Amino acid sequence: MTSSDRILHVVLRALPHLAIFTAVILLWELAVTRAWVDPFLIPPPSRVSASFLRLYVTEGTIWWHLFVTMLEAVIGFLIGASAGIALAVASSVHEGFRRYVSPYAVVLNVTPGLALTPLVIAWFGFDWGSKIALAAIICFFPIFVNTLAGLTRRDADREELFASLGAGPADLFWKLRVPAALPLAFAGLKIGMTTALIGAVVAEFAQATEGVGILLQRYSFVLDMATAVAVLLTMSLMGLTLYTLMEILDDRLVFWRRDAGLARASEHRRRAWVRDGHVPNEGTAVLNTNATGGHKT
């Protein structure tokens, strides 16, 4: 398939989606202008896009708020994730630690984290600190539990192979446990990333002077629904961005889950080996004759 063919293919596949999207938007617009629904409660797409334009381009008010909330969520996530991973590693290494820490982790899990909002604000003040703290608190648990589950998953065959090759505890941890835990840990990190954003936004609902959370609340309280919906869609976009970033990181680090990634990584390693002189270069030649052997006969 040539590249122009591929582009055509993508366009053809996207076309029905686009058509449906346009139809839905048109129907929505029509429903509001014909007053089938209350335009006050459900703003028409035209007004939402006008608000988008105003927020992003003409007034440009949203950028600073966007930046603040992103920063709060990401810093909170980093703190919560470090704590979660550190505790998970400690629990996986030391069984007694796990046994006596786990009840508290469970208690923390069944407590609705967002209920801590007023207390967190009392502790950390009205500034960014309380938002970061809430984000860190509520993203801690999914990361902790998933990392721990990944680290404590045991594969007897692999452990035995490592033992028979004379691997020490450090090798066992870094070369077996950690890679085996990565897929699950990343599932936790992805959940944690979106939770951290929720934490930051909810803390902003409570008390804030800047951030998209307070922006959304202000616009809905003055009943400017079109702008409120535009801010809400911005939050979706933020969630999507953060999630996609984690997904890309996941894809890079847990490369062996994807065939293409695995092939690339092993090719890279093979070259490094050949370059360092571990393997004579005939290795490739043998491989090549094998691969082309079928054509000769």
Next chain:
Amino acid sequence: MAAIDTSLAPPTTDANLRRRRLATHLGIFLALMLTWETAARLGWTNPLFMPQPSQILNSFWVIFVGTGNVWRHLYVTLTEVFAGFIAGSVLGVGLAIIVGLNPLVRRFLQPYVIVLEATPRIAVAPLIIAALGFGFQSKIAIVMLVCFFAPFVNTLAGMLSVNRDGIELFRSIGASKWQTFRKLMLPEALPTVMAGLRLAMASALSGALVAEFISANEGMMVLIDRYTGSLNMPSAFASLLTLTALGFLIFKGMELLDEFIVFWRHESRLAAASRKRARAWEAAR
């Protein structure tokens, strides 16, 4: 959405060992409480931020028995949680079944589901409150919305993961569409659906609390907010711990429901169910 494994430590069967471990747990807990109490009494921690355990216990007594004001708020929050959860999950599962049975609808709905998934759902709360008013309905609507997605996405995922060979087999022995759904797709999807419902229930409580936080005159979050606002920290902590207990009860309740509905995934329930069937067979013959 990945399911979270919450089993942190494998249980032991040795009764003696268990008793000893329980004693250690209690010891650690008591030591922690004592340290906390002495630290507060000696003025190492600020009692305004970190009330001591004895004060929290006292507040428990006050809010549950003395003035008894917690019951009303607990009732309001629970009503919101359950009404919203039932409405949201029924809608989510129902819609997912309709969508899951129709491949065309499925394909065109997917992008929207992804966008909705990425939106921080609780963030819709101010909008809904502006649209539906400050009363009860807006809280139930928020909980409903929060509870909608996990069952919807999981039911859809469960329906999509149904084994191709199984469908082939059902078709080859001439099963109707309803039979295929009832006897193949539903049982295969149920564990995933239940996982979705458990996730939804866990977020229902948070949804109700955030909704109350934004605007309400009653409910547990209002109570916590008021206590914190008047710097009555022991009572705020007692209310928070009440929510912990509530969260625990809800978690356990959903676990029981899971064992009951998806009984074939739990050894003991499976054994009980097959014994029951064996007896029914004997009786029939």
